[in-house]
Amino acid sequence: MTTPVSEPRFTARYWLETAFPVEETAAAMAGEQSTGTFLKLASEADPLVQQQAARIEAVSVLDEVATPSLPGAVAPKGIAPVWRRAEVTLSWPLDSIGPSLPNLLATVAGNLFELRELSGLRLLDITLPQQFLDRYPGPAFGVSGTRRLAGVERLPLIGTIIKPSVGLDAARTAEAVAKLVDAGIDFIKDDELQSDGPACPFEARVDAVMRVINDRAQRFGRKAMYAFNLTGEIDQMRRRHDIVVAAGGTCVMASVNSVGLAGFSALRTHATLPIHAHRNGWGAFYRSPALGFDYRAWSKLWRVAGADHMHVNGLRNKFAEDGTSSIASARACLTPLTEATPATVMPVFSSGQWAGQAGETYERLGSADLIYACGGGIVGHPDGVAAGVESVRAAWEAAMDGETVEARSARTPALATALQFFGKVRG
Structure with a gap:
């Protein structure tokens, strides 16, 4: 029987x-x-x-x-x-x-x-x-593939967002990128509000930005990863993805709640680059404790659909979500769906992040497998963009070396300035 x-x-x-x-x-x-x-x-x-x-x-x-x-x-x-x-x-x-x-x-x-x-x-x-x-391919790159493309082995990918979010044309966006790449940034992303408007057309932005990134890659031997926001109709997203590939880009971004599961899945089926999944609109799903989704459930949908990076907010962020929720979300990204589906996705910490949260983030998460995206925390550093990148990277090095951020700041002036300036601004 x-x-x-x-x-x-x-x-x-x-x-x-x-x-x-x-x-x-x-x-x-x-x-x-x-x-x-x-x-x-x-x-x-x-x-x-x-x-x-x-x-x-x-x-x-x-x-x-x-x-x-x-x-x-x-x-x-x-x-x-x-x-x-x-x-x-x-x-x-x-x-x-x-x-x-x-x-x-x-x-x-x-x-x-x-x-x-x-x-x-x-x-x-x-x-x-x-x-x-088994029906869906899931993430093509996830944590390991993203690290390989970005050339970052140990630390988080230190990243930022183009600021101001909108208002820069393609040429001025490329100028901002040049400063960031020259400063040693690992990862840059479009703001979710910047896609293909007449003031900064997608194709012109890709061309101008990738000229800078490719030039620095030739000179420095390392290519910064830029997530171009290709959010749009399905055919538009596929075409925009191919424009990025042809220009030598290594990442694209889509606003998942805008394109929907079917649209995102269609993009993943077509894509040969990592897909940075932006969750703008997430507050409608989680903010009421009596209605909506927990991140663990919601994120699984997009992980199965093929997201490689997923936003999780961050500690002491500028939004309503608290740090405990952000850490739990990051852990969900780093937890395999099943033993037979081990791929994990890269959590993206953002929203008011700077050098000051690095140590606590590492302590609470227990991992450096993440993108640490600081907008004002890098471009708003009093001593300039390069000092902003240095301050954040030094804070993460200290955390992973078991050193206090105060001790590391004693021999890293950029970090000392960040602690003094942003500590007063953000508390």
């Missing part, structure tokens, strides 16, 4: 809030996102239909609150409502959707957010079977 092979299933784990019995709410969620409807149908008893049904895998009640977190929720009639919070895990047979990222998203994060039974819902994590992961 042979043991039956279990069907491949994918799972989603949620945090939820409801005034209804949690098990009843979980059943409503499973029905809504598979075979159920608001009216019981005879066809739901069909064995083939039942095979496609979502299944409740786990329910764990956490606590209770007196008022609902979100508007529009309903409560059982005739009783004083108690709003219960819980974690619920649902699973679906892979055969119900097949290995498709757009349809996965529609299944695990579709109409659930609109159910009146729920006064709060967050998607905490998703788990995908190997059959799903």
Whole structure:
């Protein structure tokens, strides 16, 4: 007698809030996102239909609150409502959707957010079977490939963003790049607002910037990585990618929430360069604790689609996300999806970063596999761009050598100035 092979299933784990019995709410969620409807149908008893049904895998009640977190929720009639919070895990047979990222998203994060039974819902994590992961190529470069292309073996890639974000034409952008490359920068990126506008056309920007980068590569023997923002329609992104390749570039960037999973996946299928995945708009997904996505779940979608670099914010950043969340996000990027899918992606620390956060970032993350992008923290250094790059690199060297930043600053004037200047500005 042979043991039956279990069907491949994918799972989603949620945090939820409801005034209804949690098990009843979980059943409503499973029905809504598979075979159920608001009216019981005879066809739901069909064995083939039942095979496609979502299944409740786990329910764990956490606590209770007196008022609902979100508007529009309903409560059982005739009783004083108690709003219960819980974690619920649902699973679906892979055969119900097949290995498709757009349809996965529609299944695990579709109409659930609109159910009146729920006064709060967050998607905490998703788990995908190997059959799903094998359908997509995933990151082509990730951590190791990015390090190889950038020529950086031990330290993080020290990076920056072109500032001002918009307003520079192609020639002035190239002038800014020349200063950065001459200062020894590892990585530069377009701002997400700069793509292909009339003031700085994409092709002209690539041509001007790569002339500088290629010239310095010939002189210094090392090519800085520049992430050109090619966000656009699918055909535009493919064409722009090929322009970067022809110019000798080593990275492209796309705003993932703008191009969507299908658009990003199409870019990955075409691309031969690392793809820097910018998450602008992420605040809409995470900022409410009662609604949205945890980064672990959200980032898996883009990792499977083929992102090589993913933004995670940073310690004491300029946005609302705290450092604990940023570190957890970076760890998620550096954790293999499965043993058979070991590729990891490069977390990108940014948003108000400078030399002063390097030591704590390294201590809390326990890794230097990251891009450390400092805008004002480099270009705003009082002694100039070169001193800004030197200060950040020295701070990371100190952290990885087990030395305090204060001790390293005693023999690195650029770092000493950064600590004094940015310490006062940023606190």
